[in-house]
Amino acid sequence: MPTLIKNAIVITLDAEMAVHDRGWLRIEGDRIKAVGAGDPPLDFAAEVIDADGDIIMPGMVNPHCHMAMSLFRGLGEDVDDRLFRYILPIERKFVTAEMVRTGSRLAALELIQGGVTTVADMYYFETEVGRVVDEAGLRGVVGQTLADFQPPDHASFDEGFERVEELVAEFSGHDRVTPSIAPHAPYSTGVPVMARVAQWAADHPDVPVQMHLAEMESELDWCAKNHALRPVEVVELAGLLRKGLIAAHCLLVDEADIAALARNGVGVAHNARSNGKAGRGIAPIEAMRKAGIPVGIATDGAMSGNTLDLFSQFAPVSIFQKLLGHSRKPMPAAEVIRMATIEGARVLGLDARIGSLEPGKQADLIRIDLSAPRLHPIYDIYSMLVFAAIASDVRDVMVAGRWLMRERKVLSLERKKVLRDALQIASALKAEMTAIDAGR
Amino acid sequence: MPTLIKNAIVITLDAEMAVHDRGWLRIEGDRIKAVGAGDPPLDFAAEVIDADGDIIMPGMVNPHCHMAMSLFRGLGEDVDDRLFRYILPIERKFVTAEMVRTGSRLAALELIQGGVTTVADMYYFETEVGRVVDEAGLRGVVGQTLADFQPPDHASFDEGFERVEELVAEFSGHDRVTPSIAPHAPYSTGVPVMARVAQWAADHPDVPVQMHLAEMESELDWCAKNHALRPVEVVELAGLLRKGLIAAHCLLVDEADIAALARNGVGVAHNARSNGKAGRGIAPIEAMRKAGIPVGIATDGAMSGNTLDLFSQFAPVSIFQKLLGHSRKPMPAAEVIRMATIEGARVLGLDARIGSLEPGKQADLIRIDLSAPRLHPIYDIYSMLVFAAIASDVRDVMVAGRWLMRERKVLSLERKKVLRDALQIASALKAEMTAIDAGR
Numbered sequence: 001m002p003t004l005i006k007n008a009i010v011i012t013l014d015a016e017m018a019v020h021d022r023g024w025l026r027i028e029g030d031r032i033k034a035v036g037a038g039d040p041p042l043d044f045a046a047e048v049i050d051a052d053g054d055i056i057m058p059g060m061v062n063p064h065c066h067m068a069m070s071l072f073r074g075l076g077e078d079v080d081d082r083l084f085r086y087i088l089p090i091e092r093k094f095v096t097a098e099m100v101r102t103g104s105r106l107a108a109l110e111l112i113q114g115g116v117t118t119v120a121d122m123y124y125f126e127t128e129v130g131r132v133v134d135e136a137g138l139r140g141v142v143g144q145t146l147a148d149f150q151p152p153d154h155a156s157f158d159e160g161f162e163r164v165e166e167l168v169a170e171f172s173g174h175d176r177v178t179p180s181i182a183p184h185a186p187y188s189t190g191v192p193v194m195a196r197v198a199q200w201a202a203d204h205p206d207v208p209v210q211m212h213l214a215e216m217e218s219e220l221d222w223c224a225k226n227h228a229l230r231p232v233e234v235v236e237l238a239g240l241l242r243k244g245l246i247a248a249h250c251l252l253v254d255e256a257d258i259a260a261l262a263r264n265g266v267g268v269a270h271n272a273r274s275n276g277k278a279g280r281g282i283a284p285i286e287a288m289r290k291a292g293i294p295v296g297i298a299t300d301g302a303m304s305g306n307t308l309d310l311f312s313q314f315a316p317v318s319i320f321q322k323l324l325g326h327s328r329k330p331m332p333a334a335e336v337i338r339m340a341t342i343e344g345a346r347v348l349g350l351d352a353r354i355g356s357l358e359p360g361k362q363a364d365l366i367r368i369d370l371s372a373p374r375l376h377p378i379y380d381i382y383s384m385l386v387f388a389a390i391a392s393d394v395r396d397v398m399v400a401g402r403w404l405m406r407e408r409k410v411l412s413l414e415r416k417k418v419l420r421d422a423l424q425i426a427s428a429l430k431a432e433m434t435a436i437d438a439g440r
Numbered sequence: 441m442p443t444l445i446k447n448a449i450v451i452t453l454d455a456e457m458a459v460h461d462r463g464w465l466r467i468e469g470d471r472i473k474a475v476g477a478g479d480p481p482l483d484f485a486a487e488v489i490d491a492d493g494d495i496i497m498p499g500m501v502n503p504h505c506h507m508a509m510s511l512f513r514g515l516g517e518d519v520d521d522r523l524f525r526y527i528l529p530i531e532r533k534f535v536t537a538e539m540v541r542t543g544s545r546l547a548a549l550e551l552i553q554g555g556v557t558t559v560a561d562m563y564y565f566e567t568e569v570g571r572v573v574d575e576a577g578l579r580g581v582v583g584q585t586l587a588d589f590q591p592p593d594h595a596s597f598d599e600g601f602e603r604v605e606e607l608v609a610e611f612s613g614h615d616r617v618t619p620s621i622a623p624h625a626p627y628s629t630g631v632p633v634m635a636r637v638a639q640w641a642a643d644h645p646d647v648p649v650q651m652h653l654a655e656m657e658s659e660l661d662w663c664a665k666n667h668a669l670r671p672v673e674v675v676e677l678a679g680l681l682r683k684g685l686i687a688a689h690c691l692l693v694d695e696a697d698i699a700a701l702a703r704n705g706v707g708v709a710h711n712a713r714s715n716g717k718a719g720r721g722i723a724p725i726e727a728m729r730k731a732g733i734p735v736g737i738a739t740d741g742a743m744s745g746n747t748l749d750l751f752s753q754f755a756p757v758s759i760f761q762k763l764l765g766h767s768r769k770p771m772p773a774a775e776v777i778r779m780a781t782i783e784g785a786r787v788l789g790l791d792a793r794i795g796s797l798e799p800g801k802q803a804d805l806i807r808i809d810l811s812a813p814r815l816h817p818i819y820d821i822y823s824m825l826v827f828a829a830i831a832s833d834v835r836d837v838m839v840a841g842r843w844l845m846r847e848r849k850v851l852s853l854e855r856k857k858v859l860r861d862a863l864q865i866a867s868a869l870k871a872e873m874t875a876i877d878a879g880r
Contacts, residue, residue, distance in 0.1 A: 013720045071817060073816070073819075073828065074815060074817070074818065074819045074820050074824055074827065074828065075819050077530070077768075077772065077820055077823045078768050078769055078772040078773075079768060079769070080767055080768050081770060082768070094529045097483070106816070108814040109814075110661065110814040112814050113812070113813070113814065114814070119508075138826060153645040176802035182803040185633065210789050237496075256750060273755060273759065276759035276760075276762065276763055277755075277758070277762060277768065277827075278762070278768055279762040279763055279765060279766045279767040279768050279769075279770070281763065281766075283765070305827075306827035306828050307814060307827070307828055308814070309814070312755065312830075314744075315713060315717075315752065315756065316755065318717070319713065319716040319717050319756065319866035320716075322716065322717060322718070323716050323719060323721065325719060325722075326717040326719045326720075327520055328518050328520050328522070328717065328718055328719050329518055329520060329719075330521060330719070331517070332517065332518040333518075335518060368580075372553070372832075373546055373549040373550050373553070373747070373855060373858065373859055374549075374550040374553065374554070374747060374749070374831065374864060375867070376513070376546070376859060376863065377511060377513060377514070377862060377863060377866030377869075378514065379513075379515050379866070379869075379870060379873070380514050380517055383514040383517045383746070384514055387514065387717075387745075387747070388513065388514065388746050388747055389833060390752075390832060391814065392812075392830060392833075393832075408479055415813060418813065419813055419816060422813075422816060422817060423816065423817060424814070426817030426819070429817075429819075430819060433819070
């Protein structure tokens with residue numbers, strides 16, 4: 001049965017950035033059939049939902065996440081060099097298919113409750129992530145990670161490629177889950193493996209490539225020492241700087257790097273809170289966007305940024321650019337919401353299907369409840385979304401025409417069971433952290 | 441009837457930073473009678489509340505706010521020099537006793553729902569603010585502002601002092617509302633008036649002084665031009681750099697300024713989002729705290745920072761210092777929560793009465809609902825509060841032993857009426873902004 005949502009503030013994010021202060025939306029199957037202003041045409045064949053003046057906007061796109069790491073949320077805070085001290089040892093010991101399933105489910109709950117409808121993920125046992133994204137009803141680009149530091153699911157790159165092939169075999173042609181290949185980073189794969197990925201990707205034009213890029217000083221050092229190049233140049237040398245590459249971070253980039261990213265059609269996933277919390281700095285996303293690079297707003301894993309919703313990123317994303325520019329002008333709120341929706345979709349190569357509310361597009365949308373006093377008055381709807389709204393203001397979530405959440409209740413996952421399973425794994429992790437800190 | 445809250449994670453914020461993973465709290469009248477771990481002693485005379493494993497912690501302190509400006513939330517975004525272009529003309533035209541009452545009520549709703557129990561306010565018609573703080577059941581330090589730019593409630597400083605005297609007369613001896621005098625800033629009062637305030641304050645030792653200090657480049661220029669000094673030095677010259685001064689911002693301070701603030705016993709209200717959103721920079725609060733200056737976490741008015749709860753400030757407060765220090769180490773989460781509670785209370789001179797959960801202190805406390813999946817797992821309770829919790833996780837709020845909110849419903853104000861009144865004023869403001877932008 002078609003669905004008709006009426007009496008909503010419809011924020012379309014279409015090319016004209018149309019906002020219908022009192023608008024409606026008609027959904028048939030998994031798609032948006034029509035969008036309009038004022039009263040909808042009479043339609044006795046549809047289920048009619050009165051949005052009561054709330055906002056209907058596109059579901060948000062989180063283009064860089066490690067869903068399973070929600071189990072590590074808040075682990076090892078305030079310590080430099082966590083990657084080698086905590087993350088890698090813990091991952092080797094604790095990351096199993098079951099752990100990835102449980103952590104991804106916890107993440108899926110949070111993503112849905114925070115209004116994210118599409119997530120790009122990079123991790124291990126990624127087939128499990130794809131299955132969780134599928135069961136949760138989300139849309140995802142799920143990337144099997146390849147790395148040389150004895151990751152938990154492959155002892156060699158050959159084995160890693162086997163994991164990728166399994167993932168592609170399972171999700172090829174899936175409507176919502178797009179398999180992806182994810183070389184971890186330049187320093188953790190090396191040029192020969194990145195070249196192999198580039199060749200493999202050329203043979204699989206529908207499979208997006210994700211990687212961490214230009215994130216850390218130590219990465220700059222590795223690239224300088226081994227290739228006398230900068231990270232972006234090393235990736236270009238390997239032939240991997242290509243259209244469809246989803247590059248996470250791009251924090252330590254100079255003008256030439258930005259030009260190379262733009263020239264090669266790379267999309268960037270910006271992780272403001274994660275980068276800032278590491279004390280690493282502020283990615284020059286204003287400059288990147290001016291150069292024509294699509295930039296999405298991402299959360300990174302919960303061990304880095306603690307949250308997976310985009311509302312918690314909005315103020316940092318905008319404020320960081322204002323600090324860089326020493327002015328109020330950079331990164332106005334409407335641009336932030338654009339990045340969180342249609343531009344994030346472009347980063348993932350999905351902008352023809354999602355990211356805006358337009359006829360023919362997938363019905364991925366969220367309803368924002370405007371009852372909280374802290375959201376009012378509203379002089380600029382985008383400013384309200386960026387600087388005042390929080391994750392809990394998301395009331396309903398729909399992906400591909402299916403309601404995943406109604407009135408804050410997630411319908412596609414069992415909250416209590418997921419939480420119970422997660423806390424069981426967390427208690428074992430607590431003991432391990434204590435052991436690491438005791439120097440054992 | 442006494443209240444006994446049991447089965448709670450009690451975060452005391454006492455000198456030892458004690459946290460009782462399963463604790464209890466006994467409240468008699470407006471005070472905390474006892475705090476303990478484990479099962480409470482049997483008590484048939486008390487109303488027993490089972491917190492069901494939720495957090496009980498001190499109510500938060502917001503030491504710099506302009507409550508009435510919640511009506512200007514999100515007005516004039518992304519424009520430099522808003523103060524003279526928008527704020528002052530709008531204030532002259534729209535700020536009346538009625539507007540201050542309505543805006544302060546809207547702010548009170550948001551403060552309570554965000555877990556703030558004590559607020560320091562600076563504005564005009566401040567007697568109205570004091571009355572709203574009182575009716576809402578909040579605790580407040582309400583400062584009548586003095587300024588030379590034709591503010592809406594006094595045509596001369598003599599008249600301004602009359603407003604102050606009225607305020608002090610009405611609230612002197614009030615248990616929760618502390619009257620305060622608030623010279624706007626060095627450039628908007630000048631040395632002779634600041635000296636007059638200093639003298640007045642010496643005669644009124646119980647009346648705290650609040651002011652904006654070292655916030656803007658133009659303020660530095662004014663101080664340099666008129667006195668060949670820096671802002672902190674100008675205030676010292678006027679004799680106003682004194683114990684009990686609540687200095688908001690202190691963004692543009694150097695080492696000598698910090699030493700002067702510390703030497704004179706000044707408290708600082710840090711406004712991370714407001715300063716950052718203006719592109720002005722990051723206040724060196726790590727250095728200030730090392731020098732012994734108490735620093736609280738403040739929101740500024742909603743026209744500057746958009747929100748009045750402290751959760752929306754926590755990540756910026758911590759991340760900004762990590763960015764300044766280029767490391768994960770600065771400003772650990774426990775320090776952020778300390779600033780939001782006991783240290784903020786110290787800034788306001790109220791730390792003997794509030795800011796921690798200890799026997800004899802006022803029963804100002806909040807309950808944090810831990811049911812949201814996005815809060816779990818919890819490896820470090822302070823990290824969870826700083827980086828994962830949001831305003832809507834506050835479930836119940838008590839001030840001086842009285843519940844102001846239960847299960848998210850504010851009991852002391854009529855939400856619908858307040859919102860209706862606020863939106864009526866907002867629609868007139870919208871028209872005025874359009875007129876200003878049209879260059880009339």
